[in-house]
Amino acid sequence: MNDMRWIAEATCGQARAGHLHTAHGVVPTPTFMPVGTAGTVKAMTMDAVRSTGAGIVLGNTYHLMLRPGPERVRKMGGLHKMMDWSGPILTDSGGFQVMSLGALRKLDQDGVTFNSHIDGSKHRLTPEISTEIQHALDATITMCFDECPALPATPERIEQSMALSMRWAARSREAFIARPGYGQFGIVQGGTERELRERSVKALTEIGFEGYAIGGLAVGEGQELMFSTLDYTTPLLPDSHARYLMGVGTPDDLLGAVERGVDMFDCVMPTRAGRTARAYTERGTLNMRNARHADDLRPISPHCDCLACSRHSRAYLHHLFRSNEILGPMLLTWHNLAYYQRLMRTIRAAIVAGNLPETAAKLRADWAAGDW
């Protein structure tokens, strides 16, 4: 097999459908990656994740390096065997998690020194260390080690941070060990500053990667600014490579980002919502703790084949969450991930059929129509 590659199948406006060919299998895009932060998609067995139709999952270098640690992951046969997932795994590089999780951290030109949020122990991440850990984890897709500046930030701060991330991208690429079917993605930075985004894309495409991520977004800037940043950033990226929008998003975010040329997504929303009684459906979201569900014998969604919808009722989910039963978060996480995968399949089919505008209008109308 050659290096990992994304092969286009169809376009509809800026939107693209294609396949990501990897050493661990082929993934149809657009695709949504369930978040498996610490080597588990929270509240899900991997059989359940597979049943939703997920093709690729995400892991986090930051969490896995702290616990169980790369050496123990290796002793368990590597991340794929440890998790019971033979498909592709994309690992984030740790910088974002350090900045958003690490209690105490010191950023310097060479990397980041931080104390574990678990036990306070001292650790260091650099482009080389992060890339080596991702290699030890046998990540199918390795992410560059970057710095994602917290917003709001001055254009000067964004520019300094982007320039640092581009230097770190070159060092990450230098440390990457190329293997057939494996790849490394560069991460575009530059906040919501058009000229900085353009410079970042130029720097990354001159280095050359198997795919490109758009970072520095979904950090509180809001959907309008995220979309306007995508409007001028995705068209600058090579048509022949996969594009991954990090940390996004709601169903409406996913649809709008696919319309702007994005192929890959990851977000904690469907799994986090599943644990907090929030159900995603074709008609918007439901709070399963709400008393109005107490006697409702209908499934969460009539269009869903997940275990919650095929075997149980809204009344049962309501009962489970009111009783704080562990089965509640399990079933609702399963449902939310099944909904996200069904949504991506619907969007993908519309791109291939050439009717994404009509399908998008129907999706938005249904979300606005409210519960059945």
Ligand SMILES: CO[C@@H]1O[C@H](CNc2nc3cc4c(=O)[nH]c(N)nc4cc3[nH]2)[C@@H](O)[C@H]1O
């Ligand atoms: C605002 O909600 C919080 O934010 C996260 C989602 N938003 C997000 N933006 C990201 C940007 C980057 C980046 O620039 N670089 C790297 N390496 N990884 C990233 C990961 C990201 N995730 C969720 O954790 C959620 O809790």
Ligand SMILES: [Zn+2]
């Ligand atoms: Zn369901």
